[in-house]
Amino acid sequence: MKDLGKKEKIIQSATRLFSSLGFRGTTLSKIAGEAGIGKGTIYYYYNDKNEILLDCYMRHIRKTRSEAFKAYRTEKDILVKLRKILRYLSAEIHHDSFVSSLFEEYKEYRIPEIEKCFTSGEEESVQLICKLIREGQEQGYYAHVPLPLTAFMLVRMIFAYELDYEKTEQSDLHLKQLLRHMLRREIDPLN
Template identity: 70%
Template sequence: MRSKAFTELQQESDIWVRLRNILRYLSAEVHQDPFVSTLFEEYKEFRLAEIERCFAQSEEAAVQLIGSLIREGQRQGYYAQVPLPLTAFMLVKMIFSYELDYPKTEQSDQDLKQLLRHMLRKRTDD
């Protein structure tokens, strides 16, 4: 399902919208995909190594995709020159940690969006 969704999300021409939608998908996947949501709940409770390995593979694929989007956004002049793949890795970890551990509210969702924009936006002095 994720592969199909990522392929569809890649059709968007606006790089910022594409990145935002992919991060949004990763976040929503926890709640909408029954398999993933069950894994997250079990991981939150038991922190099993088998589930952690599953997440590691999933995270690596997401890091590669997000890294390529950031690189494309940098080439197009939208994103700051941030270190890759570290930034992509941190974004994926941040989204998963936010979903797993942070008490979410509508305000926290808005704050997360603002943080992402601040982290990646190219500034005029760059």
């Protein structure tokens, strides 16, 4: 139990430091000082700062996404649920201070360690979207589309929509129609 406390201190301290100082400005010495532990203790749990960053990032997004997605669990319309989750994922880089600080640093310096975090987070997003599409297929609402390619394309599409497209009430309606059209199950008029 005592060891778990130290690792948690490392994670909490590192997350705060990565948020405020960025990846480049955060050192193992600073993490150890913030956590109130010796620098050698960090090496008991992690090989380097890169591992700490990835662990901090994945823990953080899993926690925040889990909390955000609780509100969507009762949604009966899978397409609405899918759209809400995609919107949350795309807005994450703007509304989450930890993610946005990493995103800004990545845009400026193209740090591979930060890119690895985003790639891992995207992979989890794709798995979640695959699960939702599969659920819609099992309920007979969605066509049998290639998974995980469709999920990957949807995740990438919503990021591009949120970042680059001028949004209006009409464009949101068009996005919903586009998602329905892409995923809907074609009804055979002969059956």
